[in-house]
Amino acid sequence: MADNELAQIAHLMRRAGFGTRPDELEACAARGYEAVVEDLLRPEDFPDVDVDVLSRWGSVPGWDRFPGTWLYRMVNTGRPLATKMALFWHHVFPTATEKSLIFVRDQIEMFHELGLSDMRTILTKLSSDPAMIMWLDNQENHRTQINENYGRELLELFSLGVGNYTEDDVKAVAHSFTGWSFLEPIPAGNREGGFPTRFLYFDEDHDEAPKSFLGESGRFNGEDVVDIIVKQPACARFISRHLYTFFVADEPQVAAWNETPPQDPRAIDILVDAYFESGGELRPILRTLFNSDFFKEARFKRVKSPAEHVAAVVKLVGTYRFPELGGDEHSNAMGMMGQNLMNPLTVEGWHTGKDWIDGGTLNERINYAVEQVSDAGRPGIKEIIERIKATAPLTPAEFVERSLALAGYVSVDQDTRDNLIESAESGGALSFGNGDGQDSGEARVLRMLQLIVSAREYQFN
Numbered sequence: 444m445a446d447n448e449l450a451q452i453a454h455l456m457r458r459a460g461f462g463t464r465p466d467e468l469e470a471c472a473a474r475g476y477e478a479v480v481e482d483l484l485r486p487e488d489f490p491d492v493d494v495d496v497l498s499r500w501g502s503v504p505g506w507d508r509f510p511g512t513w514l515y516r517m518v519n520t521g522r523p524l525a526t527k528m529a530l531f532w533h534h535v536f537p538t539a540t541e542k543s544l545i546f547v548r549d550q551i552e553m554f555h556e557l558g559l560s561d562m563r564t565i566l567t568k569l570s571s572d573p574a575m576i577m578w579l580d581n582q583e584n585h586r587t588q589i590n591e592n593y594g595r596e597l598l599e600l601f602s603l604g605v606g607n608y609t610e611d612d613v614k615a616v617a618h619s620f621t622g623w624s625f626l627e628p629i630p631a632g633n634r635e636g637g638f639p640t641r642f643l644y645f646d647e648d649h650d651e652a653p654k655s656f657l658g659e660s661g662r663f664n665g666e667d668v669v670d671i672i673v674k675q676p677a678c679a680r681f682i683s684r685h686l687y688t689f690f691v692a693d694e695p696q697v698a699a700w701n702e703t704p705p706q707d708p709r710a711i712d713i714l715v716d717a718y719f720e721s722g723g724e725l726r727p728i729l730r731t732l733f734n735s736d737f738f739k740e741a742r743f744k745r746v747k748s749p750a751e752h753v754a755a756v757v758k759l760v761g762t763y764r765f766p767e768l769g770g771d772e773h774s775n776a777m778g779m780m781g782q783n784l785m786n787p788l789t790v791e792g793w794h795t796g797k798d799w800i801d802g803g804t805l806n807e808r809i810n811y812a813v814e815q816v817s818d819a820g821r822p823g824i825k826e827i828i829e830r831i832k833a834t835a836p837l838t839p840a841e842f843v844e845r846s847l848a849l850a851g852y853v854s855v856d857q858d859t860r861d862n863l864i865e866s867a868e869s870g871g872a873l874s875f876g877n878g879d880g881q882d883s884g885e886a887r888v889l890r891m892l893q894l895i896v897s898a899r900e901y902q903f904n
Contacts, residue, residue: 450852452476454742455733457904458690459483460523461754462851464761464823465830480733484559484726486522509548510774510784517754518763528558528725530750531689534795536569536601537787538578546574546640547785562682562723566602566669571642573625579790582624584617586650591617596790597672606701607677608657615656619663622649673723676715683714683728690732692744693796710737743854743903746799749780751904752808756896759850760815761823779807800902812896819885828888835884836874839867846891855900863894 452471456463460483463471471479482489492515513529520526532554538547550572557565569575575593576582584590594616598608622645654663657671672678684705688694691710695703705711713735714728721727732738747755753773757763763773777784781804787793800808816824827849831837837845843863847853855863867873867887875884895901 446848448472451739452479453852455479457755457851459733460527461517461751462758464758465826465849477734480730483524484730486525486559489521491522492516492519509551511771513551513784514754514773515763515766518757525555525558529554532558534792535685536575537790537792538574539786542577546577550574559725561725562673562678563669566672567666570620570665570669571623573640573642576623576625581620584621586621586648589617593620600697600791602672602681603675603677604681604700612656615654616668618650618654619668620665622646623665679715679718680711683711683718686714686728686732687711691738691741693746696794697791707737743900745904746796746902747904748795748799749777749782750784752780753777756812756815759823760821761826762821776811780804808902809897813893816892816896817889819889828885831888832875832884836872838872839864842867842873842891846895850892850895853895853901855898859898859900866894867891
């Protein structure tokens, strides 16, 4: 099979998932690009992780805290796009554990379940989700005492964006969501030893007065507001730009979107058209995106988030295929790189793209990746060594190309390639003998992998 086709599917699996091991990539390539897209869009046809296994390991540090279990899911799930969409929605609709760990954990599970549904379902469920209600204080939004926090963020950060609504619209939304609250768990904010939370609607606390919102009038409740929002061209454009930023190429931060046009207006128009053709369903929109030329041509144009970086490295080295001690090592590494899952910095989520990178976080990324690929006994590294060994002897240039392919078809510029070849040339042709010769060959593969994961290009998807 042509390397270009393998590289294209590797690109798809980096963006729609968290990368692939060589054997997984070959299995995907045997099905063909469009068939793999369809597989991704039908997660219900494939197995998810064994949650019972995770619960049995609940006393192990890292697995009883959701970031660790979430990473395990990223690495091992048979439903990579569903898991990737949970990360996407967690960024678009950020909540944090500072108010409740259990609430946010349940919200992430909801994103896994509904993340590929449609905007109406997602926004309605979000509005009735205890994590979001508590995060933006809608339990304090009463018929006689309005709290506008959720109404404002629903319009500004979750659906329309600045410039596409008025202050009167914010007030109308707040009045429409009066009475939307939740059952306080016992003990507060923690399920252990008590009861779970759930959405509660207090009819007597809802403002039944007529309201005007985005040019429509009526005795609106929250569902009515969502119905109006998802019909707006601004909503279609807002979510399309989010999808483009997350899956295709880095864009400026959300706050700048009203003043900064998209870098590829035609791509956004294509996604907006797919939104309206599908009635806001995510699967047809993503099918359009993944099969588009603008997606296929966008290799290594997004800076990987720390979660994507860590998950891809763990998948590459082949560890954590089963829960084991030390699972929190990797979620802690994400935090050192600037992304604590379930604890976004602000209600805007994280600042992405080049904002992920500074002197400190870049060192954390490189040091983490280098340490992970430095053990020849790790299953994924052992497989890479065996695959390279099976094709040896290799010229220095062939050695570099083979290593880049097995590391995930990493694309590097000519300067980086030249530097890698120069390093390979210092050892001559790559061969594996017995004893010291085999050890020398393995050491050279490890060194090459260390150089690849240290390269600037490895920071991109």
